[in-house]
Amino acid sequence: AQSVTQLGSHVSVSEGALVLLRCNYSSSVPPYLFWYVQYPNQGLQLLLKYTSAATLVKGINGFEAEFKKSETSFHLTKPSAHMSDAAEYFCAVSPSNQAGTALIFGKGTTLSVSS
Amino acid sequence: DSGVTQTPKHLITATGQRVTLRCSPRSGDLSVYWYQQSLDQGLQFLIQYYNGEERAKGNILERFSAQQFPDLHSELNLSSLELGDSALYFCASSVDLTGELFFGEGSRLTVL
Numbered sequence: 001a002q003s004v005t006q007l008g009s010h011v012s013v014s015e016g017a018l019v020l021l022r023c024n025y026s027s028s029v030p031p032y033l034f035w036y037v038q039y040p041n042q043g044l045q046l047l048l049k050y051t052s053a054a055t056l057v058k059g060i061n062g063f064e065a066e067f068k069k070s071e072t073s074f075h076l077t078k079p080s081a082h083m084s085d086a087a088e089y090f091c092a093v094s095p096s097n098q099a100g101t102a103l104i105f106g107k108g109t110t111l112s113v114s115s
Numbered sequence: 116d117s118g119v120t121q122t123p124k125h126l127i128t129a130t131g132q133r134v135t136l137r138c139s140p141r142s143g144d145l146s147v148y149w150y151q152q153s154l155d156q157g158l159q160f161l162i163q164y165y166n167g168e169e170r171a172k173g174n175i176l177e178r179f180s181a182q183q184f185p186d187l188h189s190e191l192n193l194s195s196l197e198l199g200d201s202a203l204y205f206c207a208s209s210v211d212l213t214g215e216l217f218f219g220e221g222s223r224l225t226v227l
Contacts, residue, residue, distance in 0.1 A: 043219050044205070045117070046216075100165065100209060102148050105160075
């Protein structure tokens, strides 16, 4: 069975600081991994995805994530936080050998950005 | 705009009642997924339909049911509502290639 664990339900950074949101996964088969962002009163929007190609994945809004099989991790980073990055971020996993399977989401991390 | 449309956006009802939430997937997407988001449970997968057929079930209560129609829109029916059913219900659709889901803006259900 697949699962994801997001470490830290709340992360606070200053504007311009590094953003690091942690995600560890558990999967019995090679996984597909995703990061989604949810702004207040909106649906989830895909930031980036890992589908067994390059281990360093670049997404929208300057975010990137690195797939590390040895650490079963898929942490999300952004070099310099912007006020507009304040949102809730979700890591998700699905088994790569079952295309079209529902994603399993972590509990989310709320990112706060202060000026 | 993800292309996934959900109605209604907000719904307030009483315990014991029944409601229907509607979802129109992106054009061409055959799969529809329903998720429930609440503060205590997070995002929980409820059920998936593919081209009109139920494909997978998650943590869906027996009081809840869903279907996907020939035009691919889907409805989630919630009956005998309880206070704990108050949540944001999301519909998502996909092209079933790499698992990426496209989410609607959700239907916020409040049960009083």
